Amino acid sequence: MAVSGGGDSIALLHLAHEWAAAHGRSLAVLHVDHCLNPHSRVWHDRVRDMARRLGATFHSARWEGPWPDTGLPAAARAARHARLAEMARAVGARVILTGHTADDVAEGRWMQAQGSTLGQLRDWSPSPAWPEGRGLMLLRPLLGERRTDLRDWLKARGIDWIEDSTNVDLRYGRSRARLALAEGEQAPVPQQDRPAPSTGMTADEWGVVRARRETDPRTLAFGLVVAGGGVRPPRGDRLARLAARIAAGGNFTAGLAGARLIAATDGLMLVREAGDYRRRGEPVRDLIPGAEVVWDGRFALTVDEPGWRVTPLSGRAARLGRADRAIVAGLPAAARPSLPVLIRDDEAGPVLAQSRARVEALAACRLALGLGQVKHEADLKCRREWRTDGRAPIL
Known part of the structure; x- marks a missing residue:
C-alpha cells in the first residue's frame, strides 16, 4: 500500500x-x-x-x-x-x-x-x-x-x-x-467520468482496436488513447466533433490522440497513427537481452540475443523476409506501418518483433482494466504473449 x-x-x-x-x-x-x-x-x-x-x-x-x-x-x-x-x-x-x-x-x-x-x-x-x-x-x-x-x-x-x-x-x-x-460550501455531484462498460470494444494481438459505431464518446476516447499508446485523452471539443461525424453515418478516416480512426459501415477500427512518427520522431529503443522494454506504449518486448533495437515497420516493409511479409499481408493496411520490427546493430533485418522476441500486446489488457471488466485481483491475468515463431498466441 x-x-x-x-x-x-x-x-x-x-x-x-x-x-x-x-x-x-x-x-x-x-x-x-x-x-x-x-x-x-x-x-x-x-x-x-x-x-x-x-x-x-x-x-x-x-x-x-x-x-x-x-x-x-x-x-x-x-x-x-x-x-x-x-x-x-x-x-x-x-x-x-x-x-x-x-x-x-x-x-x-x-x-x-x-x-x-x-x-x-x-x-x-x-x-x-x-x-x-x-x-x-x-x-x-x-x-x-x-x-x-x-x-x-x-x-x-x-x-x-x-x-x-x-x-x-x-x-x-x-x-x-x-x-x-x-466553511459550508457544497461539493457538486460530478458527471460520470468512467468509460461505460462495453463488450463491443476489443483489441487483438497486433494492437488493433475495434468498436461499434454506437460507442459512447468517453469509451471512444479511451480506445483512441489505447490504440495510440499514450496517456492524455483527446480534448473535449475535438472528441465531440469526431463523435458527430461518426453519428452522421459516413465512412471516413481521422487522426486523434496519436491514433487513426477508420469509420466504416460495419464499425470502427482504431490503430496507431503512423504519421505521428513523422511529427514526433520514430520511437527507437535498444534492447538488452532478458530485460523487458515497453515500446511505443503498446507492446512489451524481451529478446534473448544482444544487438537488437526496435523501431516501426514504416518504410521498411519491402526488406522483410518472405514469412514476415506473408504475416503482414494478412493484417489491416492501416495497422502495418506501426508494427514493431527488430533491426540489428549491423543493420541486418528488419524482422517482425513477434518473429524473434517475446512480445506482449498491451492493448487488450489495458482495455479490460480501463473499461471496468476486471472486478477482482484474481482477474488480473490478462496477459497475451506471442510465441517466438510469431504464430500461435499464448493466453
Missing part, C-alpha cells in the same frame, strides 16, 4: 496490517519522497520505522524533478503514481491500496467545478501511470470514511501521524477546496 505518513494512509496501514495478518497475506509499504518539503526525509524515516514495527516490507522512491513552474500538484501526482507502480511491479504486487477518503472525493468534486481536470476517485480503478502501471489496479477501501473519524480512531489507539503544511497552503487547489468545504 501507498503510505505518505498522513493520517489517512497511517489509518489504512494499520487496518491493512490487521487484515493481512488475519488472511495470511504479506504487506509491502510503498513511500514516495517528492523532495518538495524540507522535512520529507524525516517523514520517510517515520514511515519506514512504522512499517518495520508492523512487520511489513518497506520500499521507497524519490522524485527529484524537474519541477514545473505551473501545475506542480499534477506533476507530483503523476510522478508519485509512476514510482508507486514501479515499486509494486518490483515486489510482484497487482493491487495498490491508497488511503483516499470521502473528504478527498468531495474536494475533488469542488475542484472539478472550478475547472480542474482531476478524474473522479473510484474504489477500484487501474493505475493511471502508463506504461509503468500496466496490469496494476488501485483499491481505495476508505472512500466511505471521513477524515476526522479516521483521526479519532488513531487517537484512541495512541497512533501518531504527520500533518503536511501544504494542506493549508491556499496556493494549491486542494487546500482551497478544503477551506471552502469547511
Whole structure:
C-alpha cells in the first residue's frame, strides 16, 4: 500500500496490517519522497520505522524533478503514481491500496467545478501511470470514511501521524477546496467520468482496436488513447466533433490522440497513427537481452540475443523476409506501418518483433482494466504473449 505518513494512509496501514495478518497475506509499504518539503526525509524515516514495527516490507522512491513552474500538484501526482507502480511491479504486487477518503472525493468534486481536470476517485480503478502501471489496479477501501473519524480512531489507539503544511497552503487547489468545504460550501455531484462498460470494444494481438459505431464518446476516447499508446485523452471539443461525424453515418478516416480512426459501415477500427512518427520522431529503443522494454506504449518486448533495437515497420516493409511479409499481408493496411520490427546493430533485418522476441500486446489488457471488466485481483491475468515463431498466441 501507498503510505505518505498522513493520517489517512497511517489509518489504512494499520487496518491493512490487521487484515493481512488475519488472511495470511504479506504487506509491502510503498513511500514516495517528492523532495518538495524540507522535512520529507524525516517523514520517510517515520514511515519506514512504522512499517518495520508492523512487520511489513518497506520500499521507497524519490522524485527529484524537474519541477514545473505551473501545475506542480499534477506533476507530483503523476510522478508519485509512476514510482508507486514501479515499486509494486518490483515486489510482484497487482493491487495498490491508497488511503483516499470521502473528504478527498468531495474536494475533488469542488475542484472539478472550478475547472480542474482531476478524474473522479473510484474504489477500484487501474493505475493511471502508463506504461509503468500496466496490469496494476488501485483499491481505495476508505472512500466511505471521513477524515476526522479516521483521526479519532488513531487517537484512541495512541497512533501518531504527520500533518503536511501544504494542506493549508491556499496556493494549491486542494487546500482551497478544503477551506471552502469547511466553511459550508457544497461539493457538486460530478458527471460520470468512467468509460461505460462495453463488450463491443476489443483489441487483438497486433494492437488493433475495434468498436461499434454506437460507442459512447468517453469509451471512444479511451480506445483512441489505447490504440495510440499514450496517456492524455483527446480534448473535449475535438472528441465531440469526431463523435458527430461518426453519428452522421459516413465512412471516413481521422487522426486523434496519436491514433487513426477508420469509420466504416460495419464499425470502427482504431490503430496507431503512423504519421505521428513523422511529427514526433520514430520511437527507437535498444534492447538488452532478458530485460523487458515497453515500446511505443503498446507492446512489451524481451529478446534473448544482444544487438537488437526496435523501431516501426514504416518504410521498411519491402526488406522483410518472405514469412514476415506473408504475416503482414494478412493484417489491416492501416495497422502495418506501426508494427514493431527488430533491426540489428549491423543493420541486418528488419524482422517482425513477434518473429524473434517475446512480445506482449498491451492493448487488450489495458482495455479490460480501463473499461471496468476486471472486478477482482484474481482477474488480473490478462496477459497475451506471442510465441517466438510469431504464430500461435499464448493466453
